[in-house]
Amino acid sequence: MLKDKIIKNLQKENFFVPGVLLMLVVLAYGLLIPWMGFYWDDWPFAWFLKFFGPTEFIAMFRPFRPFLGPIFQATTTLFGGGPFTWQVIGLITRFLLSLEVWFVLRLIWPIQKQSLMWVVFLFTVYPGYQQQWVALTHVNQELIPLLWLIASFGMTAWALRHGRYTKRLTVLAIILQAMGLFSTEYFFGLEILRFFFLLAILAETITNRKDLLQKTGLLWLPYFIVWVLNAVWTYTYHLSTAYASYDVSILSSSTLSPFALGNELISTFSLSGFTAWLEAFNIFSTIDGTVTQSIALVILILSVSALFIVMQSLQTERIEPGTDQNDNWGVWAVTIGLVAIFAGRLPSWAAGLPLKLEFDYDRFFVSLMLGASLFIVGLATLVLQEGKRKIFILSVLIGMSTAYQFSVANTYRRDWANQQDFFWQLTWRIPALEKNTALLTYELPLKYVSDLQLTGPLNWIYAPDLNSRNLPYVLFYLKTRFNSASLRADKPIQLQYRTVAFNGLTSNSVVIYKEADGCLRVLDPIYGNAETVPGANLYLINAIPLSDPGLIITDAPQLILDDTLFGVEPVHDWCYYYIKAELARQQTDWDSIVKLYDQAQKNGYSASMPVENLPFIEAFAMTGDTDMAIKLSERTIKGQNILCPALGTLWKRVMQTQSSPTGIETMLQDECKP
Structure with missing residues (x-):
């Protein structure tokens, strides 16, 4: 009896489709959300919200997407x-979006139940x-506007299918359309789908x-x-003086050349229609037995x-396999899928x-998801027909x-942990910082956040009572924000960061450096010169003379x-002891450095990278x-071995105040032979 009841419920699509969708959303996106955080523009948005309140989003988005601010x-x-x-809200929104797409597609093709489920x-x-x-x-920036646009499609289809409240539903559909299109340009092209959806519905009765x-x-x-009004407004606004974001290049000759257009069409089609799907199979290309891969296998x-x-x-x-109507839907799905892509x-x-x-370019696939899904199911319908083979392959x-x-998701989890670790190491090394200071680094080993986005949490930490629009601190990646001419002393550094501004000088900078497997370091012309970062990028090397550790307030509380x-x-692992040793070396507190080394050894820690021995070598000497x-x-x-020049300089510095130890010169000569 129970078995028959379960089977009967499974046969009710309104019962099991939401259940399957919930399962997929949780397995794909939800298992790790307790360990997720902020990424990319989340950080600056959260910082502005904390220090200026929700109304600040209106002014923040005015130069970019003026109708997006009210959503935020x-x-x-x-x-x-x-x-x-926000991770929970993201999960719920993704689930609701899938439910909405299912509802709308059923209005357009009510008899294609299984295909629409796929x-x-x-x-x-x-x-x-993957974002x-x-x-x-x-x-806020994409999923809510997409919800509105898909809902607009649904209102249009409902009005046509049922013939009741047509005018009211049309007005509601137009309002939702405007909300979806004017708030962001991401889904501008998808409006053409409404025409094809109407065409598909009317084709049932009009031959x-x-x-x-x-x-x-x-x-x-x-x-x-x-749609035309939105196009005119968007183009006009993008060319106006009020706009301050991406350039519009659609009318450039290079973009519109036949070769460029053909290449773009092929690239877009292959990436979204095939490569993206095949990318999923890469997780098992190498069997490494990691926990992540094991969980992925279970999923x-x-x-x-x-x-x-x-x-x-x-x-x-x-519809029975092989019928003309089934094949006809496959053609519809492939055609509309390609148009949507x-x-x-x-x-x-x-x-x-x-x-x-x-x-972060994969964010543009958010507007291609529906088209790619329609295309692949339509293709499977035409090639595989209905049956176990199709069910197995699509499953x-x-x-x-x-x-x-x-x-x-696990890479995001790791990146969030790395972000937190970075900021803790930063505060261990820099307890406080003089205002109008720029932190410079070539790049940090963080995947899902960049320099200007990290400027938000940087100020959150070091300026917790900020009440002005003068930004006291900024973090810059040398690889993207500077050229060789600008890396000189006393050059102005100016940044308009949405609705706040930073004004400083290159000489008021602290250069930091962190390798993926190493501890955070402050570089400077004395203790952390170019010899201590062998093989580093030239931009970083050229910035070291600008670094002024004196801007660090060393006696501030943790x-x-x-x-x-x-x-x-x-x-407190090795990096804690090393970083505190660097801080103590800045104050020439050699006894404290020795104590830190002894504590690290007592707790079973040793240098993660050879260069991290340098402050302890100097302290012992x-x-x-x-x-x-x-x-x-x-x-x-x-x-x-490449640290030999750095060690030579260190020992020369030691011998300026200490007698030359027996055997050091011989050891350096023997060990540092070319």
Whole structure:
């Protein structure tokens, strides 16, 4: 009896489709959200919200997307700016978006139940779009406008299908259309789908092609007018003095050349229609037995099994395999899918931005997800027909995509942990900082956030009571913000950071450096000169003379960080002792450095990179323990022979105040032979 009841419920699509969607959303995006945080533009948005309030979003977005500010204002007023809160909101929004797509597609093709289920399942876990966890940014900037636009399609289809409240539903559809299009340019091209959806519905009853096109055009006309108005407004605003973002390059001769257009069409089609799906299979290209891969394998098996069993046991009124009507839908799906792919690419192409399966360009796939999903299901319908083979292949594709999204989620989890670790190391080394100071580095080993975005949390930490629009601190990547001419002393540094501004000088800078496997370091002309970063980029080398550690307030108390953002203070491992030793060396407190080394050794820690022995070598030499200093020097050279010049300079500095230890020159000569 129970078994029959379960089977009966499974046969009710309104019961199991939301259940499957919820399963996919949780497995793909939700398992790791307790360990997720802020990424990309989440940080500056959260910082502005904290220090200036929700109304600040209006002014912040005025030069970029003036109708987007109210969305941020409304949602942050309701939900605040906590990272966990926004991860949950992102999860819910993604689930609702999938439900909405399913609802709308059923209005357009009501008898294609199974095929539409495949479309929405694939749409939910589309592997090309890998920025689900940039939640505060993308929920407001893309997902909410997309919800509105898809809802507008639904109102149009509902009015046509049911014939009731047509005028009211049309007005509502136009309002939702305007809200979806005017708030962001991401989905501008997708409006063309409404025409094809209307065409598909009307084609059921109108066989004359001319009548069909005329009727479709007439119904689409009010939406077309709004679309044209949006195009005119967007283009005009982008060319106005009020606009300050991406350049519009759609009319450039290089973009419109036949070769460039052909290349763009092929690239967009291959990336979104095939490569993105195949990307999901890479997670098992090498079997390494890691925990992440093991969990991904479980997710794959669970997803494939659930989908195959449910879809196989589904008993609905469906079209028999091989019928003309089924093939006809496959043609519709492939055609509309291709249109949606190219239409979704239009805004980012117009801005001259590349489409890539890498952060942060993969955000443009958000407008291609629906088209890619329609295309692949339509293709499967035409090639595979209905049956177990199609069910198995699509189940595997969805399962792989779900597992892949989980593996991507884990990279976000690691990056959040690395961000928190970076800021804790920064506060250990820099307890406080003089105002109008710029932190300079070539690049940090952080994947999902960049320099200007890190400027938000930097000021959150060092200027917790900020009440002006003069930004006291800024973090710059040398590789993107400077050229060789600007890396000179006393050159002005000016930054308009949305609605606040930073004004400083290159001479008021502190250069920091961090390798992925090493501890954070402050570079300077004495202790952290170019010899201590062998092989570093020339921009970093040229910036070291500008670094002024005197801007660091060394006697300030240890900062207390917000644990909801930066986590609890990490266990004091090697990097803590090393960083505190660097801070003590800045104050020439050699005895404290020796004590720090002894504590590290007692706790079982040793240098993660040979260069991190340098402050301890100098401290032992300065306090008379030359045997230990020489022993550490030998260990350092054997670990990284290229540090010989740095060690030579260190010992010369020691011998300016200490007598030359026996054997040091011989050791350096022997160990540092070319």
